[in-house]
Amino acid sequence: MHDVIIIGAGPAGLSAAFWCDELGLDTLVLEQAEQIGGQLHRVHNPIKNYLGLETHNGAELLEIFSRNVDAADFDLWTGTAIDAIDLRAKRISLRSGETLQAISMIIATGVRPRELGIPGEKEFAGKGIIESGARDRELFAGKDVCVIGGGDAAIENALALAESCATVTVVHRGKKLRARREFAERVQPNHRVTVFTESVVTRIMGGAEVEAVEIQRKGGLKPFQLAVRGVLIRIGVEPNTDLFREQLQVNEKGYVGVNGEQETSVPMVFAAGDVSSPLAPTISGATGAGATAAKVIAARLSKKSDG
Numbered sequence: 001m002h003d004v005i006i007i008g009a010g011p012a013g014l015s016a017a018f019w020c021d022e023l024g025l026d027t028l029v030l031e032q033a034e035q036i037g038g039q040l041h042r043v044h045n046p047i048k049n050y051l052g053l054e055t056h057n058g059a060e061l062l063e064i065f066s067r068n069v070d071a072a073d074f075d076l077w078t079g080t081a082i083d084a085i086d087l088r089a090k091r092i093s094l095r096s097g098e099t100l101q102a103i104s105m106i107i108a109t110g111v112r113p114r115e116l117g118i119p120g121e122k123e124f125a126g127k128g129i130i131e132s133g134a135r136d137r138e139l140f141a142g143k144d145v146c147v148i149g150g151g152d153a154a155i156e157n158a159l160a161l162a163e164s165c166a167t168v169t170v171v172h173r174g175k176k177l178r179a180r181r182e183f184a185e186r187v188q189p190n191h192r193v194t195v196f197t198e199s200v201v202t203r204i205m206g207g208a209e210v211e212a213v214e215i216q217r218k219g220g221l222k223p224f225q226l227a228v229r230g231v232l233i234r235i236g237v238e239p240n241t242d243l244f245r246e247q248l249q250v251n252e253k254g255y256v257g258v259n260g261e262q263e264t265s266v267p268m269v270f271a272a273g274d275v276s277s278p279l280a281p282t283i284s285g286a287t288g289a290g291a292t293a294a295k296v297i298a299a300r301l302s303k304k305s306d307g
């Protein structure tokens with residue numbers, strides 16, 4: 001019986017674990033990936049907004065987190081697949097057959113990029129699907145590329161790619177870009193960037209690598225093909241709540257609802273980080289929420305033992 005089982009070892013889960021350990025709780029962290037860090041692996045831009053630390057990218061911040069983790073004393077199991085969770089019973093069945101039991105849980109499973117679900121999206125992974133404009137712009141220097149999406153992440157990446165690519169075509173479903181003004185205003189005067197609004201990419205095509213996208217414009221009779229060598233998809237994210245969504249209150253997009261103590265609708269089940277923060281997904285928010293959950297659990301358990 002563990003005091004607390006934390007699901008997910010991104011910034012939220014690691015911060016929660018760190019605090020739980022410091023507060024003397026018997027803590028187990030379960031991470032499905034082989035490595036800890038969550039989305040930090042995908043952050044290739046400098047991190048300037050995590051107060052007190054400035055790093056060149058997510059990997060550098062993760063290195064610092066990892067040093068803290070190594071010095072702490074909680075159990076951390078990576079590469080661990082959860083088969084089923086019973087939140088009310090605080091019981092977890094692992095795919096390995098093992099069953100785990102805790103007094104409390106912290107869900108820190110974060111979010112994943114939303115998929116388009118079009119032909120070519122999976123087939124061309126690593127063969128022209130661009131993961132990061134900041135990281136991969138030199139790889140695609142002088143080439144024509146397409147960015148799908150119209151929010152902050154899409155436009156920030158389009159601007160990064162425009163620094164070295166021949167052309168960047170942004171394809172956005174809506175009437176207007178959703179990106180914040182700071183980004184959107186830089187798109188219009190950039191002669192390398194073209195924006196197709198009210199348009200969707202219906203297919204990514206090619207041979208060994210990406211060679212074209214098929215675009216359908218609203219009101220256009222037939223889709224047309226645009227020759228590109230790279231495609232970057234940024235159409236938002238979705239919360240990793242599939243495993244337990246039916247057992248607690250989630251919003252219409254599947255994000256976990258929490259109160260001011262990070263507690264979910266199931267007593268002694270807490271959530272922290274992006275999975276419960278649709279409006280403000282940040283590293284500082286995630287680490288703060290993890291700390292709050294840990295402190296509340298410690299206070300509740302100590303009250304129980306006092307009583």
Ligand SMILES: Cc1cc2nc3c(=O)[nH]c(=O)nc-3n(C[C@H](O)[C@H](O)[C@H](O)COP(=O)(O)OP(=O)(O)OC[C@H]3O[C@@H](n4cnc5c(N)ncnc54)[C@H](O)[C@@H]3O)c2cc1C
Pocket residue numbers: 007008009010011012013030031032033036037038039040042043044045046047048049050080082108109110111240243272273274275281282283284286
């Ligand atoms: C390109 C990019 C740039 C960013 N730049 C910034 C920035 O400059 N500043 C900033 O503050 N934020 C930035 N962010 C956001 C920041 O990375 C996230 O807010 C933060 O990582 C959220 O942490 P988290 O722990 O809640 O979730 P995540 O980082 O998503 O971690 C969740 C973890 O849970 C694991 N998991 C999921 N499901 C399960 C399961 N069923 N069982 C076990 N484990 C599971 C995942 O594998 C993952 O390791 C950026 C994000 C991206 C993608």
